[in-house]
Amino acid sequence: MTAHAGTTGIANLEGHTDFDITWPWARPEGLRAGSTAVLRVKDEALSMPWVLPPLLRAMDHVLVVDNGSTDGTPDVTAATASEAGLAHKLTQTSYPFAVARAGAEHRAVHELSVHSLSYFYNWCFAQVGTRYSFKWDGDMVLTAEGEASLADLAWQVGDVQSIIRVPRHGLYLDSRTPSRGWLDLGLRNAEEWGFPIGPDFVFTKAFEWEVRTTPKPVISIGLPHGLCVELKYLDGDEFAHWTDPASFATSYRNKRKRREWQVFNSLNDGVVPEGVHEIVAPDGVHVVDHVTREWLPRAPRPLEVGTVVTSDDVR
Numbered sequence: 001m002t003a004h005a006g007t008t009g010i011a012n013l014e015g016h017t018d019f020d021i022t023w024p025w026a027r028p029e030g031l032r033a034g035s036t037a038v039l040r041v042k043d044e045a046l047s048m049p050w051v052l053p054p055l056l057r058a059m060d061h062v063l064v065v066d067n068g069s070t071d072g073t074p075d076v077t078a079a080t081a082s083e084a085g086l087a088h089k090l091t092q093t094s095y096p097f098a099v100a101r102a103g104a105e106h107r108a109v110h111e112l113s114v115h116s117l118s119y120f121y122n123w124c125f126a127q128v129g130t131r132y133s134f135k136w137d138g139d140m141v142l143t144a145e146g147e148a149s150l151a152d153l154a155w156q157v158g159d160v161q162s163i164i165r166v167p168r169h170g171l172y173l174d175s176r177t178p179s180r181g182w183l184d185l186g187l188r189n190a191e192e193w194g195f196p197i198g199p200d201f202v203f204t205k206a207f208e209w210e211v212r213t214t215p216k217p218v219i220s221i222g223l224p225h226g227l228c229v230e231l232k233y234l235d236g237d238e239f240a241h242w243t244d245p246a247s248f249a250t251s252y253r254n255k256r257k258r259r260e261w262q263v264f265n266s267l268n269d270g271v272v273p274e275g276v277h278e279i280v281a282p283d284g285v286h287v288v289d290h291v292t293r294e295w296l297p298r299a300p301r302p303l304e305v306g307t308v309v310t311s312d313d314v315r
Helices: 048-058 073-083 117-125 144-154 245-249 252-268 287-298
Strands: 032-041 061-066 090-094 130-136 140-142 162-167 169-173 180-184 187-196 203-205 210-212 219-222 228-233 276-280 307-309
Touching: 032 048, 032 117, 048 061, 048 073, 048 140, 048 144, 048 287, 061 073, 073 090, 117 130, 117 203, 117 210, 130 144, 140 144, 140 287, 144 287, 169 187, 169 252, 169 287, 180 252, 180 287, 187 219, 187 252, 228 252, 228 287, 276 287
Parallel strands: 032 061, 032 130, 061 090, 162 219, 169 228, 187 307
Antiparallel strands: 130 187, 140 228, 162 187, 169 180, 180 276, 203 210
8 A cells, every 4th residue: 555655545446436545635735733533433322422522622623434333323423522512623424335354354355445444544544634643443532631631742743753652441331330340451552543644654454454654763652551441342242343353362463352352251251350440430420431530530650550562462
């Protein structure tokens, strides 16, 4: 894919011209100052009321790309932004093609197909009009501290060739007990999420998933732990975007997914793994609100987090 990055865009193999990619830096209007969070979502209606408000407050703009949701995610997204008084910061669009799941399915799809992860990601980020972008997931919730930190950082990075690592911690939820959750601090995860928009920072096909190219040298800024949680639903299918979760056990690259698979299944079996904290919120308070507004912001710093995982290991 990188061989095409210096041109004005990419045409897909299937000939869907409405979904050809035009690089945003090649458009006549160019790029404006600021940062945009890009969410690629499918069936995230449960999470969006927690994800969007702090993200909209922290970012100059938020772009949500829906990929075939059946649970009303676009309607919930619009309603959440409106209720927060921040609808002017939100843009929604849709990508109608089935996208290959990570792993073997991804490997079998040509990178210039509309079904390719790398093509899908390049298309999504080609919709950005600002000079900087954040690759955000539809289940990632900023804490009160994280919102302030990201808002302070977002306006500073627009003209700097730097990447931002955003640590996040799995927060496992059971819909039957909204006041209780399990926060995994046994895994140290600091994946690269913030990137400039430009020809040096495009997506290419890697062995099991897409990878964003970065020039060398490049400034890398790591945010502290405790600023973001990733919602995991114990009664949901948290691994639907993978061809075969059994592959987690055989690939070094899947260290983070192995941990998530272990925690997910252990909690469903009634066992709390080492490094996982069971948290009970006060009466009438949802555990997501309690963890992000009270528990994590008040936890002693530096936050005690477990085994180191580099960005090369995570997915």
